[in-house]
Amino acid sequence: MIIPTQERSQKTIKASSLMMAWGLVFVLFGLLNIQPALAQGSQSEKLQEYIDRNAELLEWSHDIVRETENMPARKVLEEALNLHRRSIRLMEDGRFLMSYNTAKHCRTAMRNAVRMARESMGFEERVRLRSERFRDQHAHLLEKAREAHNEQALSFLQRSENMAVRAYEQYQQGDARLAFKMLEQAEELLHRAGRMLSSGGNGFERLERTIEMARLAQDRAREKLQNSTDSAALKLMTESDEALDRALDFKDQGQPERALQMAGLAHRLANRVADGNFSGPSDEAVLRQIERWDDRSDGVLEFIREARNETANRLFERAREQRKSASESLDQDEVETALRRIRAAHDLLTRAEDMVK
Amino acid sequence: MRFVLTIVLLALLLGVLTEKSMLPVSAFAEVSKNIEDPLAGFKGFTPRRDVVKWSPVFTSGFDALLHSYPLATSDTTETIAEYKLSAGIEGRSSRKTRHRWRLRAEASVGSELYRQHLEGQYKYLDSSHTTRFRVDGRFYGRQYRETTDYSLSSNNIEGRLDLRAYPWAGVKKKIEIRGWGNTTDYKNPSTLEVDTRELGAGAFLRSHGQTENMWSVGYRFSARAYPDTTGINRNVHRIEGDLDYHNDDGQGVRLFHKSGRRLISDETLRPSAWAHWSEINSLVTAGDGFVFWDLQSEIWTYDEETDVYFDSWRINSTMGYKWGDILSANWRLGLAGERLDAGDSPETYTQFGFQSGVESFGSKISGSVLVEVGRRIYSQGAVEIVDETSDDFYEDEFISFYSDFNYWKIWIMANWTISKNFSLDLMANYEPESHTESSDDTSIGFGSLRLIWRP
Numbered sequence: 001m002i003i004p005t006q007e008r009s010q011k012t013i014k015a016s017s018l019m020m021a022w023g024l025v026f027v028l029f030g031l032l033n034i035q036p037a038l039a040q041g042s043q044s045e046k047l048q049e050y051i052d053r054n055a056e057l058l059e060w061s062h063d064i065v066r067e068t069e070n071m072p073a074r075k076v077l078e079e080a081l082n083l084h085r086r087s088i089r090l091m092e093d094g095r096f097l098m099s100y101n102t103a104k105h106c107r108t109a110m111r112n113a114v115r116m117a118r119e120s121m122g123f124e125e126r127v128r129l130r131s132e133r134f135r136d137q138h139a140h141l142l143e144k145a146r147e148a149h150n151e152q153a154l155s156f157l158q159r160s161e162n163m164a165v166r167a168y169e170q171y172q173q174g175d176a177r178l179a180f181k182m183l184e185q186a187e188e189l190l191h192r193a194g195r196m197l198s199s200g201g202n203g204f205e206r207l208e209r210t211i212e213m214a215r216l217a218q219d220r221a222r223e224k225l226q227n228s229t230d231s232a233a234l235k236l237m238t239e240s241d242e243a244l245d246r247a248l249d250f251k252d253q254g255q256p257e258r259a260l261q262m263a264g265l266a267h268r269l270a271n272r273v274a275d276g277n278f279s280g281p282s283d284e285a286v287l288r289q290i291e292r293w294d295d296r297s298d299g300v301l302e303f304i305r306e307a308r309n310e311t312a313n314r315l316f317e318r319a320r321e322q323r324k325s326a327s328e329s330l331d332q333d334e335v336e337t338a339l340r341r342i343r344a345a346h347d348l349l350t351r352a353e354d355m356v357k
Numbered sequence: 358m359r360f361v362l363t364i365v366l367l368a369l370l371l372g373v374l375t376e377k378s379m380l381p382v383s384a385f386a387e388v389s390k391n392i393e394d395p396l397a398g399f400k401g402f403t404p405r406r407d408v409v410k411w412s413p414v415f416t417s418g419f420d421a422l423l424h425s426y427p428l429a430t431s432d433t434t435e436t437i438a439e440y441k442l443s444a445g446i447e448g449r450s451s452r453k454t455r456h457r458w459r460l461r462a463e464a465s466v467g468s469e470l471y472r473q474h475l476e477g478q479y480k481y482l483d484s485s486h487t488t489r490f491r492v493d494g495r496f497y498g499r500q501y502r503e504t505t506d507y508s509l510s511s512n513n514i515e516g517r518l519d520l521r522a523y524p525w526a527g528v529k530k531k532i533e534i535r536g537w538g539n540t541t542d543y544k545n546p547s548t549l550e551v552d553t554r555e556l557g558a559g560a561f562l563r564s565h566g567q568t569e570n571m572w573s574v575g576y577r578f579s580a581r582a583y584p585d586t587t588g589i590n591r592n593v594h595r596i597e598g599d600l601d602y603h604n605d606d607g608q609g610v611r612l613f614h615k616s617g618r619r620l621i622s623d624e625t626l627r628p629s630a631w632a633h634w635s636e637i638n639s640l641v642t643a644g645d646g647f648v649f650w651d652l653q654s655e656i657w658t659y660d661e662e663t664d665v666y667f668d669s670w671r672i673n674s675t676m677g678y679k680w681g682d683i684l685s686a687n688w689r690l691g692l693a694g695e696r697l698d699a700g701d702s703p704e705t706y707t708q709f710g711f712q713s714g715v716e717s718f719g720s721k722i723s724g725s726v727l728v729e730v731g732r733r734i735y736s737q738g739a740v741e742i743v744d745e746t747s748d749d750f751y752e753d754e755f756i757s758f759y760s761d762f763n764y765w766k767i768w769i770m771a772n773w774t775i776s777k778n779f780s781l782d783l784m785a786n787y788e789p790e791s792h793t794e795s796s797d798d799t800s801i802g803f804g805s806l807r808l809i810w811r812p
Binding site for chain 2: 191
């Protein structure tokens with residue numbers, strides 16, 4: 001370290017004061033233990049070496065940072081370069097301690113710039129790798145959602161597209177990390193739309209549909225009950241009406257799960273009336289339902305073949321298995337089980353029919 | 358230019374709005390007459406009209422981005438907030454016709470930039486309603502304001518055209534041949550704002566028809582050119598395949614794999630590489646809910662490793678349980694893990710987290726909240742600096758880059774249907790990292806709020 005020499009004169013108060021001031025500086029340096037080595041003349045060379053080393057590291061950092069398109073890393077490296085220049089100026093001005101501290105900060109900034117650049121490279125590659133897949137999936141789901149008229153899925157897809165566009169803009173801005181996070185969010189929205197389309201609509205659509213089906217079943221049952229005085233049938237109809245009222249109440253109260261259960265009950269009760277199944281299950285009632293299934297199945301199968309609908313075909317196969325099980329259960333005198341199975345067979349058949357009609 | 362484009366799009370929108378009451382136009386009136394609505398007459402159902410349809414949409418919103426990272430002596434926080442007003446319109450042909458088209462136009466005025474977006478599609482269907490030919494076109498225009506906070510602000514335009522043909526379509530399978538081209542042009546190109554041109558082609562075999570079991574396999578090739586930096590021009594070959602199976606109970610699995618070879622024109626600038634990406638998403642019923650398992654794997658192998666291009670294998674997985682009523686709320690709890698294996702590179706880390714969330718889709722309000730908290734541990738976190746002029750290491754041969762950290766990931770998403778025509782969208786994400794070296798703390802976040810009006 002270069003310490004400016006002073007010509008001291010014992011004859012003047014001024015000189016004595018200067019000496020005291022310098023002495024005080026040295027004492028303070030020692031007391032505060034702020035790089036006392038820098039106060040040594042030999043250490044000035046070390047500061048020079050440290051700064052020279054920074055220059056080399058800056059070159060190395062620059063090579064790495066320029067490889068990437070990361071804007072924050074470039075900004076931090078620019079900051080490092082400014083600090084480096086400042087440390088040189090301070091050294092030239094003889095402000096060695098400040099120069100050393102500035103050089104240290106320069107090194108920290110370089111480290112941060114290189115870290116951000118290395119980190120961002122991974123994100124840049126990942127954004128490139130994923131964006132193509134995103135585009136394809138988005139186009140595919142959009143097509144599917146439009147065909148299914150699924151407004152909620154379409155809304156998710158619209159939001160996912162907006163997010164992907166914003167992610168791309170952020171990528172253009174050289175912030176691959178933020179872009180990747182945004183693309184991840186866009187993918188999540190895409191997956192939600194996909195799940196919604198796979199499950200065939202959202203919950204509220206399902207509830208509305210079940211309520212509507214219960215109403216239709218009740219209309220059908222009333223038609224059948226015209227002028228009937230059968231007390232068991234009238235009782236079932238009243239129960240069905242009450243169940244539907246309760247379903248609507250639950251829906252209004254924001255309890256959709258219970259609403260769905262009640263609407264389902266109303267539907268089943270009305271169906272029992274329509275099917276002439278007023279009391280508990282009997283062999284005859286189950287047999288009648290099996291016969292009805294057999295009658296219905298031929299027509300539905302024809303539709304499925306015409307439509308070449310794989311999903312409907314699978315539902316039909318499951319319905320046929322249930323019908324077979326119902327028959328077997330009936331043979332073993334398990335009437336309740338047989339009834340449950342044939343009802344399931346009818347439900348599946350209805351679903352298959354809905355898909356192809 | 359920006360005003361012209363914006364005004365043209367707005368004029369188109371206004372024109373359509375004023376004419377909306379007159380639609381369907383006479384050319385399509387005949388089609389609408391013949392529509393039979395199987396649901397007509399049933400209470401609770403609105404007969405769906407199948408005619409040429411135009412739907413305008415207006416949005417007003419606010420986006421905010423936040424990125425805080427360490428500088429030398431302090432942290433810096435970059436925030437960009439943008440207010441935006443946009444108007445758009447989407448039109449489509451009747452679904453009954455064999456020549457189907459769709460058009461979408463959108464223009465927006467933001468506090469940072471102006472944007473234009475045009476998108477069109479044409480499809481030709483044969484007598485069995487199978488798509489035989491399809492063209493998709495897309496255009497984006499962006500013009501930055503002079504006062505923008507963005508660092509890179511060269512106005513740019515982007516265009517993309519996709520052509521697809523289906524020369525053969527069976528009952529369950531079809532062949533797709535694709536070709537595409539895209540271009541990006543900057544008004545003032547710079548090192549980070551480079552013009553690009555890309556041409557590509559591909560062939561795929563895909564599942565076809567209404568099926569629960571969807572799959573595809575294919576190959577694609579693309580050639581990308583950078584007119585101002587030809588050294589980084591590249592050709593990419595890829596093979597890919599996916600399978601998506603879901604049954605009526607909601608159980609299912611989705612598998613995807615893509616392997617690609619990227620060949621760089623001048624390998625001294627960037628090394629060529631192999632990339633492999635796999636994804637598994639599965640859902641299995643268990644009790645009253647589902648066990649979910651998601652896994653992603655990304656492998657990069659470069660012909661020659663450099664400081665920034667290093668071989669790596671990243672694998673991350675989430676496994677947990679989700680349950681609840683689809684009509685009220687779905688809950689999820691899970692464990693998340695991630696591992697990046699980058700050999701001797703300081704990037705190698707292992708990460709574990711705990712995830713929980715809730716989502717609800719109501720008719721008026723729907724939304725979700727997902728929170729993940731965890732820790733990342735770096736194996737080494739430091740890098741060796743070698744003096745290339747000699748075989749010795751420098752005196753300070755190790756520079757520590759990475760420090761372990763605890764992290765939070767918070768995602769919030771909500772949608773409120775205020776009325777038949779108005780809705781409000783909210784989306785927010787915040788991910789702070791708390792490092793063992795507090796000077797390394799970073800955080801990243803963005804938020805978006807939009808009021809949407811569909812007249």
